[in-house]
Amino acid sequence: MFKSNDIADCTCGRTHDVAIWDIAIGKGLIANLHERINKLGLAHNGLLIADKNTFPLAGEQVIAEFSKAGKKLKTFVFEHEQKLVPNETSVGELFINLGLSYREQPDFLVALGSGTITDLVRYAAFIHKIPFIVIATAPSMDGYASVGCPLVINGKKQTIYAKVPLAIYADTEIIKQAPLTMIKAGFGDIIGKLTAKADWLLGHLHKGEYYCDKVQIIVDQAVATCIENADKIQARDGELMEKQMEALILSGSAMSMVGNSRPASGAEHYIAHYFENQMLKSGLTLYLHGHLVAVGSYLAIKCYEVLFERVKATNDAAMLNLFSRITAHLPSSTNLKEILQTVGIEYRLNALGIPRSWAKKAMLQAIERKDRYYCLTFAAEKGWLNDVVDQVLEEVEDA
Ligand SMILES: [Zn+2]
């Protein structure tokens, strides 16, 4: 069973407070959930929010467990035939049903689902200033423990600073039954932490940006365990599902611990978000976040390889030393390709219907994000950006 820890008086000079009261992952966890709910100090009336896929997984059981803990749970189930999108319509539908379920408002909310349900509930809880609890149904992304709330506003994905849940619970018996594409997406989001670390280290060592070794080590260990066991994903190995969920929750809470997304998101996420927005705009199939992060990671790792070659050619010892340090943990693009192939996740642009022009635009545009120092920002600083991007696109396998 997993337990998160706060870090008081960290060597980085800060105190890292996770702010989530209870986190638990384990086999058969839901069966005794009332014992944990009893300790949360919740008021009486709650609203359980699910969709028609997630409610049958554990809806009745969750209601019964809250009841054993003396809490009343009404329910609202999104009955959409199509994929639920966290946009104005879904937020509106949820808010209307919040009003319909209780005369004023519930005392707390419970999200039974993965990314979209959790984010809709996170936003509602944030606006209504009430706590929320997450019962996760898939190890599909690292947003469960995150303070950020990505919503689609006016057809564009934007992250609103909202709040973390009071508690997160994941029963491995439930999450291992998630669609394989969601499990793979979770792995894709985890793979993204490799270049996120390189970018954060680059910002720290080259630009003096704040960095926390302890928080990064927590993420590193969780990510390494998942990569070592990549071959067990297709079989939905229960132990690995627990480890993957733990890595996703840890990287989500690492963001809360340092107060920004640095430990979990770098250039690979910038690229993935660009693809996501282009897909929304063009009405193309929208792939799950983690699948786009996997493609973004392949491009970002290639970018580090191309940059390293250029750095070597300068014969600048200090710069060479810097690049050796920040890339020491990175697999080669060939290794990354092999890892992703083992899991069965696409790394090629074409396979996801992403035109090379989008990849080019995403990489060139990444430098516009002034509050994030990426490998691409470094390339621009050296006057190499256009050449590096062209070389990356020439060298990546895209079909
Ligand atoms: Zn620290």
Ligand SMILES: [Zn+2]
């Ligand atoms: Zn992510």
